[in-house]
Structures are given as structure tokens and as C-alpha cells.
Amino acid sequence: MAGTDAMTxxxxxxxxxxxxxxxxxxxxxxxxxxxxxxxxxxxDLLHCAFVRSPLAHARVDAIDVEAARALPGVHAVLTLxxxxxxxxxxxxxxxxxxxxGQNKSTPFVLSDKEVAYxxxxxxxxxxxxxxxxxxxxxxxxxxxxxxxxxxxxxxALADGAPVCRTELDSNRMSNxxxxxxxxxxxxxxxxxxFEDELWQHRGCGHSMEGRGVVAEVRPGGExxxxxxxxxxxxxxxxxxxxxxxxxxxxxxxxxxVGGGFGPKYCFYPEEAALPAAxxxxxxxxxxxxxxxxxxxxxxxxxxxxxxxxxxVDSEGLLLGLRGRMIHDQGAYAPKPVNLPYNAVTxxxxxxxxxxxxxxxxxxxxxxxxxSSVRGAGYPQAAFTMERMLDLxxxxxxxxxxxxxxxxxxxxxxxxYTKKLQARSGASLVYDxxxxxxxxxxxxxxxxxxxFAERQKKALDQGRYIGIGLANAVKGTGRGPFESGxxxxxxxxKVSIFTGATAMGQGIATALAQxxxxxxxxxPDSISVTAGDTARTEIxxxxxxxxxxxxxxxxxxxxxxxxxxxxxxxxxxxxxVPEGDLELDDGYVREKTGNQSISLGxxxxxxxxAPGYAFPDGLEPGLxxxxxxxxxxxxxxxxxxxxxxxxxxxxxxxxxxxxVALNDSGRMxxxxxxxxxxxxxxxxxxxxxxxxxxxxxxEAQPLTTTFQEYLMVTATEVPNxxxxxxxxxxxxxxxxxxxxxxxxxxxxxxxxxSAVENAxxxxxxxxxxxxxxxxxxxxxxxSARDAARQNPDSQS
Amino acid sequence: MQEITLLVNNRPYSGTVExxxxxxxxxxxxxxxxxxxxxxxxxxxxACTVLVDGASVRGCLMLAVQAEGAxxxxxxxxxxxxxxxxxxxxxxxxxxxxxxxxxxxxxxMTLIELLRENPSPTETEVREAISxxxxxxxxxQSIVRAVLSVTGRPVGAAGDL
Numbered sequence: 001m002a003g004t005d006a007m008t009x010x011x012x013x014x015x016x017x018x019x020x021x022x023x024x025x026x027x028x029x030x031x032x033x034x035x036x037x038x039x040x041x042x043x044d045l046l047h048c049a050f051v052r053s054p055l056a057h058a059r060v061d062a063i064d065v066e067a068a069r070a071l072p073g074v075h076a077v078l079t080l081x082x083x084x085x086x087x088x089x090x091x092x093x094x095x096x097x098x099x100x101g102q103n104k105s106t107p108f109v110l111s112d113k114e115v116a117y118x119x120x121x122x123x124x125x126x127x128x129x130x131x132x133x134x135x136x137x138x139x140x141x142x143x144x145x146x147x148x149x150x151x152x153x154x155x156a157l158a159d160g161a162p163v164c165r166t167e168l169d170s171n172r173m174s175n176x177x178x179x180x181x182x183x184x185x186x187x188x189x190x191x192x193x194f195e196d197e198l199w200q201h202r203g204c205g206h207s208m209e210g211r212g213v214v215a216e217v218r219p220g221g222e223x224x225x226x227x228x229x230x231x232x233x234x235x236x237x238x239x240x241x242x243x244x245x246x247x248x249x250x251x252x253x254x255x256x257v258g259g260g261f262g263p264k265y266c267f268y269p270e271e272a273a274l275p276a277a278x279x280x281x282x283x284x285x286x287x288x289x290x291x292x293x294x295x296x297x298x299x300x301x302x303x304x305x306x307x308x309x310x311x312v313d314s315e316g317l318l319l320g321l322r323g324r325m326i327h328d329q330g331a332y333a334p335k336p337v338n339l340p341y342n343a344v345t346x347x348x349x350x351x352x353x354x355x356x357x358x359x360x361x362x363x364x365x366x367x368x369x370x371s372s373v374r375g376a377g378y379p380q381a382a383f384t385m386e387r388m389l390d391l392x393x394x395x396x397x398x399x400x401x402x403x404x405x406x407x408x409x410x411x412x413x414x415x416y417t418k419k420l421q422a423r424s425g426a427s428l429v430y431d432x433x434x435x436x437x438x439x440x441x442x443x444x445x446x447x448x449x450x451f452a453e454r455q456k457k458a459l460d461q462g463r464y465i466g467i468g469l470a471n472a473v474k475g476t477g478r479g480p481f482e483s484g485x486x487x488x489x490x491x492x493k494v495s496i497f498t499g500a501t502a503m504g505q506g507i508a509t510a511l512a513q514x515x516x517x518x519x520x521x522x523p524d525s526i527s528v529t530a531g532d533t534a535r536t537e538i539x540x541x542x543x544x545x546x547x548x549x550x551x552x553x554x555x556x557x558x559x560x561x562x563x564x565x566x567x568x569x570x571x572x573x574x575x576v577p578e579g580d581l582e583l584d585d586g587y588v589r590e591k592t593g594n595q596s597i598s599l600g601x602x603x604x605x606x607x608x609a610p611g612y613a614f615p616d617g618l619e620p621g622l623x624x625x626x627x628x629x630x631x632x633x634x635x636x637x638x639x640x641x642x643x644x645x646x647x648x649x650x651x652x653x654x655x656x657x658x659v660a661l662n663d664s665g666r667m668x669x670x671x672x673x674x675x676x677x678x679x680x681x682x683x684x685x686x687x688x689x690x691x692x693x694x695x696x697x698e699a700q701p702l703t704t705t706f707q708e709y710l711m712v713t714a715t716e717v718p719n720x721x722x723x724x725x726x727x728x729x730x731x732x733x734x735x736x737x738x739x740x741x742x743x744x745x746x747x748x749x750x751x752x753s754a755v756e757n758a759x760x761x762x763x764x765x766x767x768x769x770x771x772x773x774x775x776x777x778x779x780x781x782s783a784r785d786a787a788r789q790n791p792d793s794q795s
Numbered sequence: 796m797q798e799i800t801l802l803v804n805n806r807p808y809s810g811t812v813e814x815x816x817x818x819x820x821x822x823x824x825x826x827x828x829x830x831x832x833x834x835x836x837x838x839x840x841x842a843c844t845v846l847v848d849g850a851s852v853r854g855c856l857m858l859a860v861q862a863e864g865a866x867x868x869x870x871x872x873x874x875x876x877x878x879x880x881x882x883x884x885x886x887x888x889x890x891x892x893x894x895x896x897x898x899x900x901x902x903x904m905t906l907i908e909l910l911r912e913n914p915s916p917t918e919t920e921v922r923e924a925i926s927x928x929x930x931x932x933x934x935x936q937s938i939v940r941a942v943l944s945v946t947g948r949p950v951g952a953a954g955d956l
Contacts, residue, residue, distance in 0.1 A: 026888040
């Protein structure tokens with residue numbers, strides 16, 4: 001059994017953490033044998049479609065379902081009234097909260113009195129096939145009376161503006177302030193003050209697999225719900241509160257999830273309606289979101305309007321930053337609103353900022369509800385800060401990298417406490433990282449210092465090339481915990497059970513690597529069950545770049561505990577001192593002698609058998625469950641440099657080079673980290689240049705296909721050059737920081753900085769994202785027109 | 796209902812379908828070949844790409860009845876009968892050309908067509924070939940690298956992007 005590795009390491013298996021091993025997830029996914037939600041087949045499964053509101057705001061006068069019910073193949077056409085016997089409330093609970101109660105911003109399971117956005121679910125149709133269900137949905141006849149529409153969050157706060165739902169007194173959902181220091185004094189004493197109005201829009205999440213739900217009615221009053229969600233436990237807790245079914249009779253499972261990216265974080269009306277209908281009809285039901293439904297019913301991260309002022313001294317050192325932000329929340333808030341809070345508390349990023357104040361209005365509109373998309377407010381924060389720093393640099397004639405260097409938190413100030421609080425009330429403490437060194441490293445790799453010369457040469461040839469950079473930090477590993485259980489079965493197989501959700505990131509492989517090293521086995525023999533409430537009693541799920549840190553730490557400690565127990569049990573059974581034993585390749589062996597016992601045998605002993613001896617002083621079972629607790633975040637950081645070429649006559653931007661540095665602490669699997677960083681950057685490229693969820697003045701969605709809403713394809717991206725630092729996180733047992741969002745956060749800021757730099761001969765300023773060719777063309781045209789009218793004003 | 800007979804991954808199938816049933820739904824629900832995924836159902840994302848008589852088609856835009864008598868290839872037919880992965884599947888795993896795996900079957904089938912027509916594509920040609928396949932996870936680079944690794948051409952070689 002012993003291979004050559006044993007000669008050097010003393011173990012059959014070399015340590016797996018830190019290695020680019022291929023993923024244990026890949027086999028079924030590559031051969032068409034994955035099991036995504038729509039692949040689940042159950043006996044007598046019926047298929048569902050939703051009738052959705054065609055209007056952004058209307059009173060519902062009557063719902064006539066008779067023609068739909070009469071269609072052959074239709075089993076039921078259900079309104080909220082029909083579902084109410086199965087529900088404790090017709091209104092959704094506040095997801096991802098311990099309260100779970102309803103409020104005036106939570107959506108309805110089905111809306112039957114008033115609708116507040118195009119796409120709001122109203123009627124559930126159950127039929128023998130999805131085709132028939134959609135036929136029947138088209139036959140549901142609903143009489144509406146149109147109500148005034150709130151389509152622009154900025155106008156929604158005006159006196160006399162209509163309200164987006166008649167139950168509200170105002171469209172202002174909340175107003176809050178964050179800040180510290182004496183901002184007014186900072187501005188009064190500043191050498192320079194600059195201001196800007198920024199508009200930011202991030203569009204949709206668009207995992208390639210949409211949402212979906214299967215509800216199975218089981219004997220004994222049990223209900224099993226599969227959902228393509230990032231949050232199976234939250235779905236479980238919320239459903240248990242919603243349905244008239246005992247919590248212990250409910251199970252929620254995530255099948256293979258075809259991407260998350262934020263929208264699958266929320267608990268949705270469809271996830272309540274389907275189980276309620278299944279209980280009502282005593283039938284197994286399936287609903288799979290189609291892409292049009294994604295556009296009009298999965299949460300989006302849409303518009304934020306930032307009015308900002310920055311105060312600096314004569315050297316460009318930050319003295320103060322202040323402003324106001326209006327956040328478009330859409331029609332409802334399905335979970336506590338964290339995006340605007342994240343955004344304004346993340347603005348100061350990796351920089352030292354002595355004084356800060358933001359006033360924030362969270363505003364309802366008649367559009368799809370807003371929640372987190374990859375980055376969750378941090379990309380907007382980075383865009384705001386980085387754009388303001390560029391403004392200072394350009395106005396003061398200081399190099400953009402230099403002004404950042406002057407303001408970055410130096411490494412010797414780590415850990416660095418920001419004078420801001422997280423939503424939990426805890427201080428924001430940056431645990432580790434060397435931001436100036438990271439920036440210097442990426443600038444050197446990207447050839448920042450000689451770019452001006454290259455730019456001049458290009459301009460002489462009539463080509464507009466530009467370079468931009470942006471820094472970012474991201475608080476990762478949000479607690480309070482994630483479950484990690486390690487169990488050795490009687491045949492010696494090692495299994496991990498976790499509340500973390502596998503949604504394509506490769507979490508199973510990474511957890512297996514951590515576990516493998518503790519047990520001295522290979523990672524590919526380990527099975528990982530993630531996201532099944534019957535296998536993991538409590539857990540949280542996938543969000544906030546948290547699972548590697550939280551689940552990884554729990555699995556590490558659980559595997560360590562199992563290893564210690566195996567040694568202890570083997571010591572008693574073999575009568576060998578613990579110190580003379582080691583784990584290797586599924587056995588506990590004597591280090592020097594030749595006695596050994598397999599993990600399977602130890603598991604069989606420790607599971608107990610009547611009439612057989614049980615080792616003294618040991619608890620039954622060769623397993624351990626750890627819920628490693630944390631309230632602190634591990635701060636990952638990134639610095640990106642983008643190079644672009646812009647055709648000013650077409651407004652066309654080509655990204656010609658992209659160099660990104662990422663520091664997410666210890667890399668458990670560098671290949672997976674690279675995949676996260678690259679995918680994250682490309683999401684950010686979409687946010688910078690392409691992705692736009694449009695609505696007209698009546699809040700009718702304008703972009704409901706991938707022909708109108710542009711996703712980045714393979715031909716728009718250059719080969720991304722990625723560089724890694726590994727500043728170990730001091731606050732968790734594995735030293736890792738999250739990586740799922742760090743690629744996205746600075747990308748739009750870096751690209752827009754580069755585009756503006758390319759167009760510096762026109763002296764224009766770009767204060768928005770995304771920037772389409774049309775928008776860029778208009779900016780260039782107005783700059784040209786202004787230059788023509790006032791030739792002396794050009795810089 | 797219409798009778799259709801077709802060859803899928805070298806096995807003959809016959810069945811009855813409604814005229815409006817798409818080829819993708821027929822493969823998934825009637826034949827149980829669920830490796831073909833539906834990502835947009837309007838012909839843009841490419842997740843449902845299968846080969847019909849050797850040419851890549853959108854399974855969501857073609858009706859099953861149009862495949863009468865056709866030779867259809869899906870992702871399930873790529874690996875050998877003994878489970879040995881096709882070299883492109885192997886390369887996807889090695890180069891991390893997949894994350895969630897939802898777009899992967901469509902990517903693979905699109906690339907199988909490319910490699911049959913052009914066994915040694917440039918990076919630019921690979922990127923153009925998959926420009927009709929959306930992937931939200933990878934950023935495409937690892938997919939491109941996987942393809943080039945089976946052709947022996949290095950990423951970023953002269954004459955490429």
C-alpha cells in the first residue's frame with residue numbers, strides 16, 4: 001500500500017491542502033449525471049406554472065380561473081385563498097432572520113388584492129406537464145385597475161409622489177446614517193474639496209440554472225422540499241413557520257445547484273406556495289423558473305445613487321468623505337436590508353479616512369425586489385471610493401496609484417479597527433493584509449510606471465488606450481457558525497456533513513482536502529453531503545464568501561477530533577501507547593512496529609454491539625460534529641489593474657489586459673481560488689460594461705432575454721493574469737479568507753478608471769456603471785461639443 | 796401526437812411526442828437524458844446544445860419531431876461505455892473548466908463539434924466557438940485552457956488574441 005510518498009513524508013498521502021487537486025464534484029457534472037433540481041423525478045409528479053402580474057402597480061378586481069381549471073390535464077388553479085388552509089400567513093416571513101415575522105415590506109405568497117411589480121406571483125397552476133400548466137396560466141383572466149407607478153427611487157421621495165403599495169404611508173422604507181469623526185470640520189479645513197454624482201447599477205445574478213422547487217408529500221404527514229437555494233436551512237426554518245406542518249416532519253434538501261451568485265439567498269414566494277399546494281393536493285409538485293421568470297422575479301441588485309464630496313489636504317491625503325445615497329429596494333424586502341448598509345460601511349475600504357458621514361434612504365419602487373448579487377454592496381462601495389480617489393488624483397495632478405498609496409492602511413497598523421460597526425454591532429476590525437505591498441506588486445506586474453509612455457505613443461497613432469486600478473477589501477467568513485461533521489462508517493468510508501451549500505464553488509473538494517489531511521487519507525475517497533436539513537440539524541448556508549472559513553474551520557476541528565479518537569481507541573485495542581501510533585491511509589498504525597487497525601474496524605467497535613467489549617473511557621461513535629463559532633470577519637483584499645482601448649467614434653471598449661492580485665489568506669485549493677477570482681472578475685466586467693436591467697417609466701421591464709440583457713461571453717475577455725498573496729487569517733484555524741466575491745468587487749472601478757484614462761484627451765469624467773457604447777459615445781460627444789464651444793477649458 | 800424514431804448516442808429510440816415538444820424536453824423528459832440542460836429557452840445561453848447529424852443545435856429551439864430520423868449526440872454519449880472520460884471531459888476537470896456544471900454539457904458538445912472540424916484551433920477560434928455559450932462561473936479562461944490542452948497549443952500563443 002505504501003507508495004513513494006511514504007518514504008519522504010512517512011505517510012501514504014502527501015498533504016492535500018494547498019494543492020491544485022481536481023474536484024471530487026466533476027465526474028457526474030461532466031458526464032450528464034449531475035442531479036439538478038429539474039432532474040428530480042418522483043412518482044406522479046405534477047408540474048407548476050405561475051401567473052404573474054403584467055402590471056407594475058394595480059389593484060386586483062377579480063381573478064377568474066374557470067377557463068384554466070377546465071383545460072384537460074389541469075389539476076388545480078390556486079389563488080391565495082385556496083392555499084390559506086395550509087398557511088399560517090398569506091404574507092412571507094422576513095427571511096434570514098431569527099424573527100421570521102411578517103412586516104409591511106415582506107412579499108405575499110400569492111398576491112390577490114394588489115400587485116406591486118411586473119412578475120409578482122398571483123396564481124399557481126398545477127397540471128400534468130409544464131406545457132399544459134403554461135397553457136392554463138394563459139387562460140387565467142384577471143381584472144386589474146391600474147394604480148400610479150413609482151419607477152424612479154429618486155422621485156419616489158418627493159412630496160405628493162404616489163406610493164408603490166397602497167398599504168404604505170411613504171416609499172421610504174428606512175433612513176439611516178453612518179459615520180464618525182467631525183466631518184464638517186474636515187471639510188472646513190481641507191485644501192481641496194471635490195464632488196461627484198454617481199449612479200450604479202448591477203443587474204441580476206443570473207446563475208445559469210434558475211431557481212426551482214420540488215415538494216414531495218410523504219407518508220406520515222412528512223414533507224420533503226428540494227430547492228435550488230443557497231440557504232436550505234433558512235428555507236427549512238421559514239417553511240416550518242409558514243406551513244401547518246411540524247418542523248420535525250419537514251426536510252429541505254439542495255440538489256446540485258447550478259450557481260448561486262446571490263439571488264438564491266432569499267426565501268421566495270414560490271418556495272412557500274409549492275409546498276403549501278403539495279400539502280393541499282396531497283401530490284408531488286415541481287416548479288422550475290424559466291429565464292423570463294428570473295428576469296422578473298428573482299431578486300436583482302439594481303440602482304444606487306450616490307452624491308459624494310471628498311475633502312483632502314494639499315498632498316491628497318483623505319480628510320473627510322460625506323454624502324447621501326438613495327437605494328432602490330424594489331417593491332418588497334424579502335430579508336433584512338443589508339445591501340445599502342454593506343455599501344456605505346465598506347466605502348472606506350483599505351484606506352485611512354479620518355471623518356465620514358453618509359445619509360441613506362432605502363426606497364421602495366414598483367420593481368423586482370432587491371437583495372444581494374455577488375459582492376452585496378461592496379462593488380458599489382469600491383466604485384464610489386475609487387472613483388472619488390481618481391477624481392482627486394486627476395484634479396491635483398497626482399498619479400492615481402500614488403494617491404492610493406498615500407492613503408492605504410499600512411501593514412504595520414494591522415489589525416486595524418475601522419470606526420464603523422457591522423450590522424451585528426461588532427466593530428469592523430481588519431484582521432490582516434498588506435495593502436501597499438499588494439498594490440506595489442500588481443503595479444509592477446502590470447507595467448503601470450511605463451504606461452504613460454505607451455499611452456502617448458498610441459495616441460500619436462490615433463489610438464486611445466487607458467489604464468486603471470482599484471483596490472478592495474471584503475469581510476469574509478461571516479458567522480455565527482457553520483456546521484461541520486465528520487463520520488467514519490463501518491466500512492471505513494469518511495463522510496462530511498455540513499450546513500454549507502454547494503452551489504458550484506467546489507466546497508466539497510475543499511472540505512474534503514482539509515479533512516483528508518487530518519485523517520491522513522486521500523481527499524477523493526471522502527463523500528460530502530452539503531445542504532440537507534435531515535443530515536445537518538442546524539446550519540446557515542452560502543453567502544458573504546463565508547463557507548471556506550466557517551465550514552472549513554468546523555470540518556478541520558471535527559476531523560482532528562475524529563483522528564484523536566481513532567488513535568485513542570486504537571491505543572486501547574492494540575495496547576500500544578497513543579504516542580507510538582499514527583494515522584495513515586485508513587489505518588491507525590504503529591510508527592515503528594507492525595500492528596495496525598483499520599478505521600472501519602474502529603468504527604465498528606465504537607458503534608457498539610451487544611455483548612462485545614467497548615473501549616474504556618470513550619464515547620460511542622467514530623464521529624465528531626463541530627460548530628466553530630465566530631463573530632469576527634476575515635478580510636480578504638484585492639488590487640486590480642485593467643488596460644483598455646476605446647474607439648471614441650463607436651464608444652466601444654476593448655479590455656486588452658487585466659492583472660489582478662488576490663489575497664484570500666491560505667489557499668486550500670489554488671485551482672479553485674483561481675476559478676473564483678477569474679469568474680468574479682468577469683462578473684465585474686459585466687457590471688462595468690454590459691449588464692443592465694432596464695425598465696420604462698411605467699416600470700415595465702425592458703430586458704427580459706439574454707438578447708437584451710448582455711452577459712459577458714468568451715470573446716469579450718482577455719486572458720486574465722492573476723497573482724496571489726497568502727496573508728494567513730489569524731482568527732480561524734485554517735488561516736483562510738473567503739474568495740467568492742473578491743474578484744468582482746474592484747473590477748468595475750478598475751475598468752471605468754481605465755476607460756476614463758483612455759479618454760483623458762477629452763477631459764471627460766465617468767460617474768456611472770455600466771457604461772454601454774451608447775452612453776460612452778454620448779459622453780464623448782458632449783465633451784467634444786463642449787471643447788468646440790469653449791476651446792480653452794480643455795485640460 | 797407524432798411518432799418519431801431517432802438515434803441518440805448510437806442507440807435507437809422511438810416514441811410519441813406532441814408536435815410542440817422541444818428536442819431538449821424530449822431528451823430530458825421522454826428519454827431521461829437529463830444531461831442536456833435548459834438555461835434560457837430562447838436560444839442564447841447554449842446550455843442545451845446537442846449535436847444533430849453532427850451539427851450543434853439549440854435543443855430548446857428545435858422541435859423533437861424535426862429530429863425524426865436524425866443522429867443525435869448528447870453529453871451522455873461522450874464517455875466510453877466503460878466510463879472512461881473523453882479527453883475533453885478529462886481536460887475540463889484538470890483545468891477547472893467547470894464550476895457549477897450547468898453550462899458544461901452545452902460547452903462540451905459545442906467544443907466537440909469544433910474539434911471535429913478543426914482539431915487544432917487557436918485560442919481565438921476556441922473563444923469564438925463558445926461565444927454562444929454562457930457561463931457565469933468560470934470567466935471562460937479555464938474552459939479555453941482545457942480545449943487548448945487537448946490540442947497541445949499553449950494559451951496565448953502567437954496569432955491568438
